[in-house]
Amino acid sequence: MGLRRGLVALGAGAALLTALMGTAAWTATPAAAATREWTPTQADPAVREIQLSVPTSDGLVLPATLRVPADARPKMPGMVLVHGAGPGPREKYRAEAEAFARAGIATLAYDKRTAGYSLLERSYSRLADDAIAAADLLRGRPEVDPDAVGFWGFSEGGWVAPVAAERAPQAAFLVVVGANGVAPLRQQIWADTIKMEHAGVTGSLVETHARTPYRVLTAMGLFPEPYFDPGPALRSLTLPVLGIWGAQDRLTPPVESVTAYRAGLDEAGNSHYTLRTVEGAEHGLRTTTTGFDKGNTFAPGYVDLVTSWVADVAGGRPPATSVAGVGEQPRATAAVPPPFWYESAWVQVGAPAVLVLGFAGFGLTGAWRRLRGRPVLRSSWPAGVLAGAGLTTVVGTFAYLGYLQATAGRTVTPGPMLAGRPLVWLALQALAVVAVIAAIMVAVRWRAAAGSSGRTRVTVLLATGAVFVPWAAFWGLLVP
CATH class of the missing domain: 3.40.50.1820 (Alpha/Beta hydrolase fold, catalytic domain)
Known part of the structure; x- marks a missing residue:
């Protein structure tokens, strides 16, 4: 039952994101030389x-x-x-x-x-x-x-x-x-913020799109000449x-x-x-x-x-x-301090890897036992919801932010919005909240997990949920 509920949550979230998103790419071709x-x-x-x-x-x-x-x-x-x-x-x-x-x-x-x-x-x-x-x-x-x-x-x-x-x-x-x-880093953050505000976007997505990714790229050494x-x-x-x-x-x-x-x-x-x-x-x-x-x-x-x-x-x-002459500047730029430790490559690559493995692994272990004809480890339905909602949120967040970056030209196209929030982003925030609530319920019911194997499986899931909370807060999913 827990696995089924998790798969339903995963499928619903994926269907919503697929219906509202597209993709684009940046390419370059060098010109040929000539002398005449x-x-x-x-x-x-x-x-x-x-x-x-x-x-x-x-x-x-x-x-x-x-x-x-x-x-x-x-x-x-x-x-x-x-x-x-x-x-x-x-x-x-x-x-x-x-x-x-x-x-x-x-x-x-x-x-x-x-x-x-x-x-x-x-x-x-x-x-x-x-x-x-x-x-x-x-x-x-x-x-x-x-x-x-x-x-x-x-x-x-x-x-x-x-x-x-x-x-x-x-x-x-x-x-x-x-x-x-x-x-350059200060200018890029300013320009992307202006584009988001021009598109009518308000709330946490502005910083999540216009500031957070660039700070992470800077920490990874992938934003050239940032300072x-x-x-x-x-x-x-x-x-x-x-x-x-x-x-x-x-x-x-x-x-x-x-x-x-x-x-x-x-x-x-x-x-x-x-x-x-x-x-x-x-x-x-x-x-x-x-x-x-x-x-x-x-x-x-x-x-x-x-x-x-x-x-x-x-x-x-x-x-x-x-x-x-006088220019129009809707807002001032803001100084960008050096990245903090939690914006470093090992954290920002490691945390999503832990989340994907932890959430997906919960469902895959159950499926693997079924395929091998072994008894399925029982778990409470909040565990399935945590795994499904958590995995959908992680994958969906990076997919949506990637879509915004890939399609942003002179303006941003965030998709349908409600009260200044894109519907995709609201869906991801809702899934993040559901995952947090489910994690709390799993923690409360932890002792009730059947058998040592089942308890170990739920413990790993609960540890994954503990990583999910600060990760979701950092990416603006738990912020209005």
């Missing part, structure tokens, strides 16, 4: 493309595209485009490269490295070296003024490009777009700097980032920085209405601002320091 020059048929006819290769300091060769005006005159300013996060084919930045090239800036976009760069591994120092190698290549082109080559860094490139500019004494300027003034500090590079930059943010940026905290850039550059004694926040613009300076949607065109004034500013710097007229 041509006038493209589908690109802007006013822009000429030249295919090059960037040799890196560690022996890689990164395919690159140089774009210049079709009627290019020699000795124009040049700008290396430094990628944002994620897989990095250079075509991602065709729109920016062509827009800047039409205005007389030679742009070099290169494929981001795949060796040493992935979802779980990266080094901003190594990426900065790649950008410096690209600048060296650009500086040697006959179309480019070697004394007027700088960096343009977007998003993650806003951590990388300042390091490159700091290390490259030949750098003439730095442009950053959607750059962060806070560490990277952009401050040291900013505090050393005296070259002209242009920083641009969308007022409706929901991936980078625009208000705090402007403040951090201003403080760092002031400390460096920089007298030629320009910081602008653009209304009606999202993270990548495309048009937007909410910050979570993205238009097909750049925000008005963005391209003109970059090209005119670079032209002034290249012409020996770097603008004096100025700050203008």
Whole structure:
């Protein structure tokens, strides 16, 4: 009877989760290399493309595209485009490269490295070296003024490009777009929290989705560069700097980032920085209405601002320091302390393993005895409920959180909700409460377990339940 009730609980929970969830995956494919020059048929006819290769300091060769005006005159300013996060084919930045090239800036976009760069591994120092190698290549082109080559860094490139500019004494300027003034872990938690709140989610799931997994990944060494500090590079930059943010940026905290850039550059004694926040613009300076949607065109004034500013710097007229525009930041970021011991790999991998083995083992031992024709060990019905509800909760929680992570793009799709709580999450919380109540009942009835074998089996289940309670509390299942 206890096993049957547990299987019913397991089946009901699994059916509910299956009905309300889907899956998605993140994939990346590196681009192929080429070396030739041509006038493209589908690109802007006013822009000429030249295919090059960037040799890196560690022996890689990164395919690159140089774009210049079709009627290019020699000795124009040049700008290396430094990628944002994620897989990095250079075509991602065709729109920016062509827009800047039409205005007389030679742009070099290169494929981001795949060796040493992935979802779980990266080094901003190594990426900065790649950008410096690209600048060296650009500086040697006959179309480019070697004394007027700088960096343009977007998003993650806003951590990388300042390091490159700091290390490259030949750098003439730095442009950053959607750059962060806070560490990556702090920024990621802030951005995911904003997305959850925008989706209307309230309660414990906000932290469980937006904070807890990243802290665990950090403790496991699987969140790359979590505490990277952009401050040291900013505090050393005296070259002209242009920083641009969308007022409706929901991936980078625009208000705090402007403040951090201003403080760092002031400390460096920089007298030629320009910081602008653009209304009606999202993270990548495309048009937007909410910050979570993205238009097909750049925000008005963005391209003109970059090209005119670079032209002034290249012409020996770097603008004096100025700050203008106000961003919308729904909430402040929060400092993220180092992980605690219970967020470590051995706890966060070990505890679910114990729970799955303990809960599943309770039912499997009974089934195994049936198959072998041996007498079934009797147990109280709360034991079956604890095993079934506990196992469903553990498996379902990781499945649902995985679904949220895999499908989260600019917005989160949590599924049907009730009072700000997704129905899937409410079901998991209900199952967790049922499991806790069942564990208490099992503990009360422990002495009544028949025989030493039956008591041992129930004792193991009860110990599993004791591990389940703090685990469920940590993952927000026992919190409103």
